[in-house]
Amino acid sequence: MSNNNLIKGSLQTIILKLLEENDKMYGYEITQKVKELTAGEIKITEGALYPALHKLEAEGLLTTEIQQVDNRVRKYYSLTKSGKKEVSSKLAELQAFVENMQRIINPGLNPDLKF
Amino acid sequence: MSNNNLIKGSLQTIILKLLEENDKMYGYEITQKVKELTAGEIKITEGALYPALHKLEAEGLLTTEIQQVDNRVRKYYSLTKSGKKEVSSKLAELQAFVENMQRIINPGLNPDLKF
DNA sequence: ATTATATACCTAAGAATATTAGGTAATAAA
DNA sequence: TTTATTACCTAATATTCTTAGGTATATAAT
Numbered sequence: 085m086s087n088n089n090l091i092k093g094s095l096q097t098i099i100l101k102l103l104e105e106n107d108k109m110y111g112y113e114i115t116q117k118v119k120e121l122t123a124g125e126i127k128i129t130e131g132a133l134y135p136a137l138h139k140l141e142a143e144g145l146l147t148t149e150i151q152q153v154d155n156r157v158r159k160y161y162s163l164t165k166s167g168k169k170e171v172s173s174k175l176a177e178l179q180a181f182v183e184n185m186q187r188i189i190n191p192g193l194n195p196d197l198k199f
Numbered sequence: 200m201s202n203n204n205l206i207k208g209s210l211q212t213i214i215l216k217l218l219e220e221n222d223k224m225y226g227y228e229i230t231q232k233v234k235e236l237t238a239g240e241i242k243i244t245e246g247a248l249y250p251a252l253h254k255l256e257a258e259g260l261l262t263t264e265i266q267q268v269d270n271r272v273r274k275y276y277s278l279t280k281s282g283k284k285e286v287s288s289k290l291a292e293l294q295a296f297v298e299n300m301q302r303i304i305n306p307g308l309n310p311d312l313k314f
Numbered sequence: 315a316t317t318a319t320a321t322a323c324c325t326a327a328g329a330a331t332a333t334t335a336g337g338t339a340a341t342a343a344a
Numbered sequence: 345t346t347t348a349t350t351a352c353c354t355a356a357t358a359t360t361c362t363t364a365g366g367t368a369t370a371t372a373a374t
Contacts, residue, residue, distance in 0.1 A: 085361070085362085093208075130323080130324080131362065131364080158321095178304075182297055187236045187238075188237065189212075189290065207359085227352080228351095244334085254330095271339085271340060271352090273351070274352070
């Protein structure tokens with residue numbers, strides 16, 4: 085990623101969630117989508133993204149399919165069945181994390197907060 | 200930390216914020232406070248905590264003072280002047296992180312969300 | 315014509331941060 | 345007397361990231 089050094093561990097969540105919504109994406113597309121959605125605040129570096137994609141594929145959460153566009157190769161990723169299950173799990177973890185940080189930082193406030 | 204694998208990078212923020220509220224804490228106390236505030240969901244491991252405290256001290260954000268309680272030694276940490284400044288900076292980073300994750304996960308929703 | 319920017323994939327070295335698994339030592343409870 | 349709690353610590357390993365490269369095509373700018 086970049087700049088924001090809090091984001092360790094959330095890259096997988098981002099990838100899985102985007103693929104849930106978009107069905108089929110290639111690496112470069114993911115970096116652009118995240119930049120767009122966060123107004124340039126989060127820039128996923130390729131040195132983080134590609135190893136993460138390869139790991140998720142190796143774990144059986146993603147499958148790939150190569151497409152030829154003009155003379156360029158695109159590697160499209162999509163969720164497997166277990167990948168789809170993992171999305172909700174990761175989102176629940178993220179929500180729990182945020183709620184716990186709220187409890188630590190604003191003790192006695194914000195009883196609920198949803199993604 | 201423990202269990203929740205999203206929390207990479209937030210330990211410093213937790214430490215600094217707790218010291219802002221409590222003025223003076225020792226390591227073990229911090230682990231217990233976090234466990235209490237999060238109903239046992241976040242357990243800070245000592246292997247993460249002590250190196251983090253030492254690093255913050257080396258960076259000049261914390262100072263220490265040893266106290267003898269019974270026959271035991273307690274090492275109290277408190278914020279330095281630059282440590283106090285760093286608290287708001289870390290909290291702003293955390294808020295930005297959460298807002299950006301909201302934008303990615305709930306595009307078009309939740310325009311604001313405060314800590 | 316050439317250089318820079320964008321698209322599109324990738325890896326390797328190093329830093330940062332965490333987990334796991336120890337060690338030391340006192341006190342208090344079973 | 346053994347276990348649990350308090351209280352500090354470190355070292356090996358794992359994970360995840362940044363930084364800094366490399367390859368290659370297409371397109372826009374000088």
